[in-house]
Amino acid sequence: MAFRTKELYKNIVRKVGGEEMLGPGVKESLMQCLPKSKVVMGRAKRGLYAGRHIQFGNQISDKGGNKSRRTWKPNVQEKRLFSYIFDRHIRVKVTTHALRCIDKAGGIDEYLLKTPYQKMDTEMGLYWKVKVQKLYEELGEMEVGFSRRRRKPRLSRDSKTLN
Known part of the structure; x- marks a missing residue:
């Protein structure tokens, strides 16, 4: 897309x-x-590339200074990232730059939530972003009550100290 x-x-x-x-x-x-x-390049549609794309330029030889046209492709890794909101691993192709961004944000869920729609340049990223946002909204609407277990005192307060 x-x-x-x-x-x-x-x-x-x-x-x-x-x-x-x-x-x-x-x-x-x-x-x-x-x-x-x-x-967006074709394979970037199927992963989280964090703005990294194929770059073009010249490779210049040391001796003669001859220029050879070449490309630099992003460093793409297939990783399993744990999502706390889904409570499971997500298999996704990510660049090493995207992995650093995910670590800095505090996880895949936070990265997807903090990245604005304008910067999310892949279809897969938008898909996961919408799913995470929807689940966070559903969890926010749920009423969750926590109760603390009261511990029984090990020693009664009335007991006398030992000599």
Whole structure:
């Protein structure tokens, strides 16, 4: 799912019923909410790449200074990340940069919640983000009551100290 702002904007306007239905302030706020135009490489759609993509450049030889065109691909690893909200492991392809971001955020759940929609550039990331948000909202609505177990005192307070 390569994001294209104009296409998304047209789809939303069509669903609303045309640009006439949008007020002047709504149009600007809609454009701000939409992600910036970006093309995402194909395999990045199936993992969490945290903005890393294939880079292009020249490899310059030491002796002659000859330039050879080459690419640098992101360091992708397949990992099992534990999700506390789902209480299970999630198998996902992640870049090493994304792993550092996940560690810094405090786990996969927090990373998905803290990353804004505009920066989430993959379809899989958006899918997991929505699932985690929905579960957190459901847990927030639940009333959870905790009761402490009262311990029985080992020694009674009335007992005299030993000599």
